[in-house]
Amino acid sequence: MARAARAALLVLLASAGRAAAGPALDYQLNCQGCHLSDGAGTPGSVPGLAGSVARFLAVPGGREYLVRVPGVAQAPLDDAATAGVLNYILEHFDHAHVPTGFVPYTATEIGDLRKRPLTDVEKVRRGLIAALEQR
Numbered sequence: 001m002a003r004a005a006r007a008a009l010l011v012l013l014a015s016a017g018r019a020a021a022g023p024a025l026d027y028q029l030n031c032q033g034c035h036l037s038d039g040a041g042t043p044g045s046v047p048g049l050a051g052s053v054a055r056f057l058a059v060p061g062g063r064e065y066l067v068r069v070p071g072v073a074q075a076p077l078d079d080a081a082t083a084g085v086l087n088y089i090l091e092h093f094d095h096a097h098v099p100t101g102f103v104p105y106t107a108t109e110i111g112d113l114r115k116r117p118l119t120d121v122e123k124v125r126r127g128l129i130a131a132l133e134q135r
Contacts, residue, residue, distance in 0.1 A: 023081075023088035030075050031085065039093035047125075054090045054097035059131040061124070067105070067113040069121055079114070080107035 028037070036047045041048030057063030066086060067073065075082055081106040090098050118124055 023084040024092075026077055026081055026085045027088060027092075029105055030077060031089070034071070039089070049089055049093040051094055052097070054094035055101070055132055057090075057099050057102065058097070058135065059128055060067070062128050062131075064113055065118070065124055065128055067110055068116060068118045068124075070117060072113045073117040078107070079110040080113075082110045083107050086110075 035041050035049050039048060039050035039053075041050075053066070056066055067082075070081060072086065075085075081097065087104045090102075
């Protein structure tokens with residue numbers, strides 16, 4: 001009987017561990033240190049996500065930019081987990097600006113874009129912001 005109880009406890013703990021894992025936890029462990037728990041960022045050094053990150057999806061190159069920034073391209077997560085975190089960030093911090101018909105990021109897309117990290121992040125960001133302002 002004790003063996004069955006231990007087995008049941010192990011199954012329960014494993015299930016709880018899977019439930020606690022996922023994009024929200026990955027964000028907390030890998031992104032929140034700089035972008036903060038509310039997505040506000042750090043003024044002057046780390047861009048905020050809240051209320052703005054999905055706007056990049058509205059201009060050519062914006063979708064790719066979100067994957068190619070160093071913090072994403074070099075995150076210690078596999079491609080599927082990274083796709084999950086990006087999709088979570090867009091929904092959680094900027095749902096209002098996610099375009100109609102948005103197709104969630106996939107592991108394959110992340111893997112392909114990670115092979116081309118940005119070398120001049122600020123220049124690309126400025127160009128995308130200029131394109132957004134022209135809309």
